[in-house]
Amino acid sequence: GENVEQHPSTLSVQEGDSAVIKCTYSDSASNYFPWYKQELGKGPQLIIDIRSNVGEKKDQRIAVTLNKTAKHFSLHITETQPEDSAVYFCAAERNSGNTPLVFGKGTRLSVIA
Amino acid sequence: KAGVTQTPRYLIKTRGQQVTLSCSPISGHRSVSWYQQTPGQGLQFLFEYFSETQRNKGNFPGRFSGRQFSNSRSEMNVSTLELGDSALYLCASSVDRAEKLFFGSGTQLSVL
Numbered sequence: 001g002e003n004v005e006q007h008p009s010t011l012s013v014q015e016g017d018s019a020v021i022k023c024t025y026s027d028s029a030s031n032y033f034p035w036y037k038q039e040l041g042k043g044p045q046l047i048i049d050i051r052s053n054v055g056e057k058k059d060q061r062i063a064v065t066l067n068k069t070a071k072h073f074s075l076h077i078t079e080t081q082p083e084d085s086a087v088y089f090c091a092a093e094r095n096s097g098n099t100p101l102v103f104g105k106g107t108r109l110s111v112i113a
Numbered sequence: 114k115a116g117v118t119q120t121p122r123y124l125i126k127t128r129g130q131q132v133t134l135s136c137s138p139i140s141g142h143r144s145v146s147w148y149q150q151t152p153g154q155g156l157q158f159l160f161e162y163f164s165e166t167q168r169n170k171g172n173f174p175g176r177f178s179g180r181q182f183s184n185s186r187s188e189m190n191v192s193t194l195e196l197g198d199s200a201l202y203l204c205a206s207s208v209d210r211a212e213k214l215f216f217g218s219g220t221q222l223s224v225l
Contacts, residue, residue, distance in 0.1 A: 032212055034212065034213070034214075036216075041218065042218055043117070043203050043205070043216030043217050043218050043219055044156070044203070044214075044216045045216065046213060046214065046215070049212075049213070089155070089156065093212055099169065100146060100158045100161055100169050100171070101146075101158070101212065101214065102158070103148075103155055103156040104155065105154070105155035106155055106156075
């Protein structure tokens, strides 16, 4: 089955700097890769996703890149703000419609003002 | 549009008891997934229901079970609770497949 590794487990950046979180997956048939943000006391919230037919996707300050050959994808947050502090999860899914999302173990991002 | 609602928010049980958690998905969503979240293991998939049928099941013992009703609301049950079942249980709904999940705030279960 699918296995998703996520690094780093914790990340501290100064406000205004960029943050990068990386994930690798094992199942070459996976073709859907979402990222979730979880704030304290809340459930994870989808912030961006990418499908395997696209190499990069951007939404304002956040972007995701995908390298299918190397089986890894990354989340990039630019101009970080204190409200970006949260736990971020990557996930992967084989897009057959009948398999669940498999999540990485999460990255705790702290943005220091 | 109301989000995913999970009840109760907090539960305290003792070993050997059983517990039922409830999840009301977003209106129009037919898929409901359940995840267990612990600090050490992250988000572990329990099961997914679609149109009242279990479509997928994770690697959890048979003490963990669930069901989905005709209105898409879902319940999960854990019998013979163990200390290791202490976790945040998250429910997520989606339109018709296990992607673009919308999560509830979870039920925090503590087993003493």
